[in-house]
Amino acid sequence: MKKALLLFIALLFIVSILEAQRGNKKTRVSGGNKIIGKVIDSSDSKPIEYSNLVLLMAEDSTQITGTITNDIGEFLIDGIRPNEYLLKISFIGYESEFIENIKFTGKLNVLDLGIITLTPIAYELDGATVIANKSPVEYHIDKKVINVSGQNTSISGSAVEVLENVPSVEVDIEGNVSLRGSGSFTLLIDGRPTILDPNDALQQIPASTIENIEIVTNPSAKFDPEGVSGIINIIMKKRGEYVGVSGIVNVNVGLDEKYSGDVLASYKTNGYSFYLGGDYRNHKYPGTGEERRITFNDGFDSYLNSTNTNSRFRKGYNFSGGADLIFDQKNALGLSFRYGDRSGTRNSNVNFHEFTIPFTTEEEYKNISEGERGGDRFSSSINYKLKFDQDKHEISADISYQKRNGEEYTLNEYYDEDGLLTSGRKNTEDGPSERIRAKLDYSLPLGELSYLEAGIQSEIGQSEDDSKSFIIDENNNYLFQDEFSYLVNYDRNIHSIYSIFNSKIKKFGYQLGLRTEYTDRLIKLSGIGEKSTIKRWDYFPTIHTSYSLNELVQFMASYTKRIRRPRGYYLEPFLTWEDQNNVRRGDPDIEPEYINSFEVAYQTHIDEVILSIETYYRERKNKIERIRSLYDTDVTLTTVANVGKDQTLGTEFMVDADLFKIWNLTLLGNLSQYKLEGNYNGNDFSRDNFNWSLRLNSTFNISENTKLQFNGRYSGPSVSAQAEYEGYFSADLSVKQNLWQKKLALTLQIRDIFQTSKREGTTFGQGFESYTLWERKSPVVMLNISLNLNNFKQKRDRSTQNGREDLDEEF
Numbered sequence: 171m172k173k174a175l176l177l178f179i180a181l182l183f184i185v186s187i188l189e190a191q192r193g194n195k196k197t198r199v200s201g202g203n204k205i206i207g208k209v210i211d212s213s214d215s216k217p218i219e220y221s222n223l224v225l226l227m228a229e230d231s232t233q234i235t236g237t238i239t240n241d242i243g244e245f246l247i248d249g250i251r252p253n254e255y256l257l258k259i260s261f262i263g264y265e266s267e268f269i270e271n272i273k274f275t276g277k278l279n280v281l282d283l284g285i286i287t288l289t290p291i292a293y294e295l296d297g298a299t300v301i302a303n304k305s306p307v308e309y310h311i312d313k314k315v316i317n318v319s320g321q322n323t324s325i326s327g328s329a330v331e332v333l334e335n336v337p338s339v340e341v342d343i344e345g346n347v348s349l350r351g352s353g354s355f356t357l358l359i360d361g362r363p364t365i366l367d368p369n370d371a372l373q374q375i376p377a378s379t380i381e382n383i384e385i386v387t388n389p390s391a392k393f394d395p396e397g398v399s400g401i402i403n404i405i406m407k408k409r410g411e412y413v414g415v416s417g418i419v420n421v422n423v424g425l426d427e428k429y430s431g432d433v434l435a436s437y438k439t440n441g442y443s444f445y446l447g448g449d450y451r452n453h454k455y456p457g458t459g460e461e462r463r464i465t466f467n468d469g470f471d472s473y474l475n476s477t478n479t480n481s482r483f484r485k486g487y488n489f490s491g492g493a494d495l496i497f498d499q500k501n502a503l504g505l506s507f508r509y510g511d512r513s514g515t516r517n518s519n520v521n522f523h524e525f526t527i528p529f530t531t532e533e534e535y536k537n538i539s540e541g542e543r544g545g546d547r548f549s550s551s552i553n554y555k556l557k558f559d560q561d562k563h564e565i566s567a568d569i570s571y572q573k574r575n576g577e578e579y580t581l582n583e584y585y586d587e588d589g590l591l592t593s594g595r596k597n598t599e600d601g602p603s604e605r606i607r608a609k610l611d612y613s614l615p616l617g618e619l620s621y622l623e624a625g626i627q628s629e630i631g632q633s634e635d636d637s638k639s640f641i642i643d644e645n646n647n648y649l650f651q652d653e654f655s656y657l658v659n660y661d662r663n664i665h666s667i668y669s670i671f672n673s674k675i676k677k678f679g680y681q682l683g684l685r686t687e688y689t690d691r692l693i694k695l696s697g698i699g700e701k702s703t704i705k706r707w708d709y710f711p712t713i714h715t716s717y718s719l720n721e722l723v724q725f726m727a728s729y730t731k732r733i734r735r736p737r738g739y740y741l742e743p744f745l746t747w748e749d750q751n752n753v754r755r756g757d758p759d760i761e762p763e764y765i766n767s768f769e770v771a772y773q774t775h776i777d778e779v780i781l782s783i784e785t786y787y788r789e790r791k792n793k794i795e796r797i798r799s800l801y802d803t804d805v806t807l808t809t810v811a812n813v814g815k816d817q818t819l820g821t822e823f824m825v826d827a828d829l830f831k832i833w834n835l836t837l838l839g840n841l842s843q844y845k846l847e848g849n850y851n852g853n854d855f856s857r858d859n860f861n862w863s864l865r866l867n868s869t870f871n872i873s874e875n876t877k878l879q880f881n882g883r884y885s886g887p888s889v890s891a892q893a894e895y896e897g898y899f900s901a902d903l904s905v906k907q908n909l910w911q912k913k914l915a916l917t918l919q920i921r922d923i924f925q926t927s928k929r930e931g932t933t934f935g936q937g938f939e940s941y942t943l944w945e946r947k948s949p950v951v952m953l954n955i956s957l958n959l960n961n962f963k964q965k966r967d968r969s970t971q972n973g974r975e976d977l978d979e980e981f
Contacts, residue, residue, distance in 0.1 A: 203250040203274040207283035208243045209259060211290070217243025218288060220724060221261040222775075228254040228270070237677065238718050246619070248676075252276050257283075264288040307337055307782075307824060307836070312390060312714055312728070314338065316383040320869070322879045322917050323902035326422035326430065326952040328451070328484075329375040329383075329404055331921070334900075335867055335881050337824055337838045338385050339402070342885075343898070343929045343946060347372055349399035350387060350786065351818060351842065351861060351888070354734045354763075356396050358403040360506070362551060363394065365572040365605055368402075370543075374486045374512045376449050378420040378956070379432050381405045387786065388714070388728040388769050391668045391683025392611070392623065395710040395732045398765050398790060407434055408445045408492065414438065417959035424952035427454040435959075446491040455482040457946040465800060465938045470526045474751070474804055476537075480518035486544075487511055504553045513544035524804070535592070539582045539749070547574035562615045573604040576635075582749040583642075594642035595747055603633035620673035627666040633738065634659050639747060656744050657696040664689050670712075677719075683712040693741055693758055702741065702758035708733060726771040734763035736794060740810045753801055754808040761792045761812050780826040788818045795891040797850055800937035813855050813891055814848020820861075832872065838865040846891060853936055855891040862886040875908035895931035899924070915956040922948035 209221045223245055224236040234255065239245045252274045260266040267288060272281065308315040316336050324331035334341045340348045346369055349355040357368035364371045384403040386393070393401060407418070417435040422428070432449030456479070463474045492506030517540045525532040551570035558564060576599070583594040611625035639654035668685035691704040714728040742756035771784040792812045801807035820842025827835050845858040865883040872878055882901040887894065901924055906917040925948045933940045 202248060203252070203278055204246060204248040204280045205250065205257065205272070205283060206244070206246050206280065207286055209239050209245065209261075209286045209288060210243055211264075212287040218261050218264070219243060221245075221259060221264075221288065223247065224258045224260075225250065225272075226256045226258060228256050228272075231256065238724065240674075240679075250274055259286055259288065261288055264290055307826065312386060312388065314385040316385065318377065318380045318382050321377070322877065322904040322906045323881050323919055323921065324377050325420075325904075325917055325956075326424065326919055326954040327377050327921075329372040329377060329380060330369075332377045332380060332383065333372070333402070334883065335838075335865060336383060336385065337822060337865075338387055338840070340863060340885060343927045343944065345369065345373060347402075349385070349397075349402060350788070350820070350840075351844065352398040354398040356394055356401045358401060360406055361403060362549075362568075362570050362607070365547060365549070365574050365603060370512070370514070372404075373484055373514070374451070374488070374510065375404060375406075376420070376430060376432050376451060378422075378954070379407055379434070379447065379449055381407045388712070388730045388767055390681060390714060390730075391670055391685040391710060391712045392625065394666075395685060395687070395708075395730070396735060397732060398734050398763065398788070400732075400767075406490070407447075408436065415960055419957040419959070421955045422952055424453075424950065426456060426947065426950075427452070428950075428952060429453075441496045442494070444491075444493045446489075448487070448489045450487045452485045453483070455484070455946055456480070457482070457944060459942065459944040461940065461942045463804075463806075463938065463940040465804060467803065467937075470528055470530065472526050472804055473524065475523045476520050478518050478520040480516060483513070483515045485513045485515075500557045502555045504555075505551070507548075507550040509546070509548045511544065511546040513542060515540070515542045517541075534587050536585045537582060537749070538585065539580070541578075541580040543576075543578045545575040545577045547572065549573075560615050562613055562621045565610070565612045567608075567610050569606075569608045571604070571606050573602065575602050576600060580748070584750065591642070591646060593750060594646075594648070595749060596640040596648050597638070597747065598640075599635055599637045601634040601636050603631070605629060605631040616673075619675075620671070623668075623670040623672070625668055627668075629664045629666075631662045632660065635738065635742075637742075637746065654745060654747060656742070658742060659692075659694045659696065660738055660741075661692040661694075662689070663691075677717055679716040681712075681714040683714075685710040685712070689735075695743065700743065702743075724771075724773040726769075726773075728769045730767050732765040732767060734765065734790075734794065736760045736762065736810070740794070751805055752808065753805065757810055760794060760810055763794055763812075764791045765789065778828040780824070782822075782824040784822040786818075786820050786822070789815065790817075791815045793846070793848060795848070795850075795855070798892060798933060798935045798938075798940075800935065806935070806938060806940075811850045813850045814846065816844065816846040816848075818845075819843050832870055834869045834871075836867040838867070839863065844889070846889075848891065857889050857891065859887070859889040861888050875912070877906040879904045879906070892935055893931050893933045895929070898926060898928050898930070900927045913958045915954075915958075917954040917956070919950075919952045919954065921950040921952070922946075925949060 209218045210216060211218055217239070219239055221239045222236065223238065225234045225247055226232060227234060235247060235249065237245050237247050255272040257269040257272055258266060265288065267286060269283060314337060318332055321332055321335055324334065330341055330345045330347060333339045333347055338350050340351070346353060355368065357364055357371055359371070382405050384405065386401040386403065387399060389401050415435070415437050417433070419433045421431045430449070430451040430453065432447065434445065434447035436443060436445040458479050460477045461475070465472045488508060488510035490506070490508040492504065495503045497503070520537040520539070522535050522537065549570065549572040551568065553566060553568040555564060555566040578599040580597045584592050586592050607627070607629045609625060609627035611623065613621055613623045615621045635658045637656050639651040640648035641651055643649050664687055666685060666687045668683065670681060670683040672681045687708050687710070689704055689706050689708065693702040710731045712730045715726065717725045719725055740756045740760060741758045743758050745753055745755050747753050766789045768787045769784060771782065773782045793814055793816050794810055795813045796808055797811050798806050798808050820840060822840045825837045829835055841862045843858070843860055846856060848855045863883065863885045866881070868880045870878040880901070880903050884897065884899045886897040889895070900922050902919065902921045903923055904917055904919045906915060908915050927946060927948060929944045931942060
């Protein structure tokens with residue numbers, strides 16, 4: 171912790187010195203006259219955060235001072251001496267505005283310029299009008315906002331495909347999502363946690379139904395501290411911007427039995443808006459794989475090699491709806507609901523070759539397996555906001571309810587060389603889960619530049635897992651195994667209270683927060699009466715700061731403390747057979763992880779280039795690892811344990827440039843050094859590794875109605891406590907054509923065009939070693955057809971509420 175703090179201070183010091191050397195050396199005079207106002211987008215009236223304001227002398231355009239707009243587009247320039255000035259307002263992708271004849275005499279005055287509008291840049295190209303692209307990633311003081319509408323290569327996929335091209339996020343070939351190297355993050359949908367496992371939920375969200383994605387790697391105290399690496403918030407499309415009826419329809423078809431579609435209709439009038447949507451998805455993903463496992467025994471080594479062909483199916487549908495009722499300028503009510511069903515299946519044929527060295531036995535046999543995981547779910551919410559006369563003085567309340575029914579089924583049957591059934595095992599796991607979440611937030615302004623936030627939240631959750639195991643007998647009938655079947659009840663209640671103070675001193679803004687949570691957890695194992703109870707208080711401080719070094723440069727730094735609580739199946743204290751070669755067991759006494767996270771971010775604009783650099787350090791204690799060990803000859807046991815601690819020191823960067831008027835290029839990179847220090851049962855798991863990844867997104871605006879996009883990404887080698895994974899490269903291509911005055915759009919996508927995606931790794935453990943490789947069939951070819959009714963237009967929201975209501979905003 172001390173080393174991390176010293177590193178954090180050193181980074182602040184170094185970047186400050188560098189910017190002091192290159193930045194504007196004029197000092198700002200305190201006191202004096204003031205200019206205030208607000209900058210908005212002329213096309214949608216949304217505030218423009220970080221727009222640049224430069225105050226110039228009227229007589230010779232000498233720069234005097236400057237500032238940038240805050241999270242709601244407002245600005246303040248003070249310390250202005252009596253004279254005549256010119257004010258320049260600019261932001262990348264917009265026409266600059268100039269306000270002349272600004273005069274101050276000896277008397278102190280405050281000049282309120284009111285609303286200032288900036289117009290998006292448009293330019294001519296061979297007789298066609300081309301509108302400047304919205305930046306694919308927008309950086310704010312506490313989050314990154316990803317513009318999903320610009321990602322044509324993933325429009326017919328799920329949220330997982332969108333996240334493949336998002337900074338800070340990695341997605342492996344099997345669709346597992348990680349945020350800054352960790353699969354432990356909080357997934358929110360419209361600002362609310364989902365009751366599903368994050369990866370399951372992301373696979374069920376069609377990309378075409380997403381408005382934008384927010385990445386929050388160091389959330390403020392207002393938000394749940396659950397998850398090692400932060401928050402991914404999926405903002406769904408809900409309504410168009412135009413008064414009256416609007417709608418959008420998407421249809422997707424592709425090779426290898428892939429088809430899906432969605433529809434969204436909305437009605438908007440003064441003070442009221444309603445929306446109703448639905449989607450259906452059925453995608454097949456064929457693939458191949460192989461595994462080579464060696465177990466080391468006294469006097470001989472046992473080899474188990476296999477090759478397989480498999481098919482994964484992801485199927486699901488959703489219905490959603492809601493209403494926003496704005497009664498007046500102070501009172502607003504939001505209602506929403508969502509119902510859906512999902513099913514993920516996997517079928518595989520595996521050919522095994524088993525032998526020993528020195529040679530004593532040799533056997534070949536086949537495994538035919540099938541599995542399904544799914545169930546329906548329902549969620550609903552109601553929220554109310556009351557605004558008072560003073561700006562930022564408001565109170566909001568939100569209540570949400572979620573319920574899901576989980577259904578899981580696996581079947582493994584083994585056949586000898588002659589095709590005769592020799593053994594088989596079947597497992598099922600069913601059970602409902604429900605959760606109620608209620609929160610109340612209050613914001614109180616304290617003077618002109620400060621405000622206080624406070625809130626309380628309670629989350630009450632219950633779930634049940636009924637696990638049953640069956641084994642085949644000599645008559646090929648499946649018999650129930652009571653010794654491997656269990657009924658487990660989980661009760662987990664978390665009560666939270668938080669407070670945040672926000673303020674600004676000239677160019678320096680800061681936010682101080684503290685959240686405390688009380689966890690009340692009970693696990694009951696029916697039949698044997700075994701219980702595990704936790705009653706614990708935890709405290710989570712947060713610090714966020716920002717500093718405007720000059721009119722083009724923004725510098726930010728933050729610290730947060732977080733927690734990772736064990737998943738439900740990590741806590742199951744019984745043995746579960748997955749197949750005849752693999753078993754698993756949990757530990758109800760496993761401790762949660764505690765994470766200290768530091769970040770330093772630097773952003774600047776150089777002509778038409780946006781540059782962002784983020785340096786981060788993360789320290790994790792009580793690290794939870796899945797540990798594999800030898801259970802029996804040719805059988806491995808997977809369990810979980812607290813193995814020690816790890817540290818990650820990394821740097822992310824983004825360069826977004828309009829190289830030519832028709833060509834936009836975005837380069838994203840992540841470089842990090844990972845170190846693990848730990849042991850379990852006398853086995854040393856200490857590891858270290860240099861991780862790196864690069865992504866290149868290139869967009870060509872061939873004409874007003876034709877766009878070509880190429881995305882390439884490379885993920886370097888990585889390690890865990892027991893495994894080493896190889897790096898891989900993948901590339902996607904898309905062509906989009908607008909027709910019928912942009913009411914109809916056709917997008918052809920080719921994913922993994924070079925057929926290079928794979929998951930390859932080696933696992934080491936006491937008494938065994940295993941190599942695995944999995945590759946999916948590629949390239950994946952899809953066609954998206956999108957129809958806009960009444961020019962359905964999505965909301966473009968650049969504003970951030972600095973941790974206030976940005977993730978929960980409904981109206």
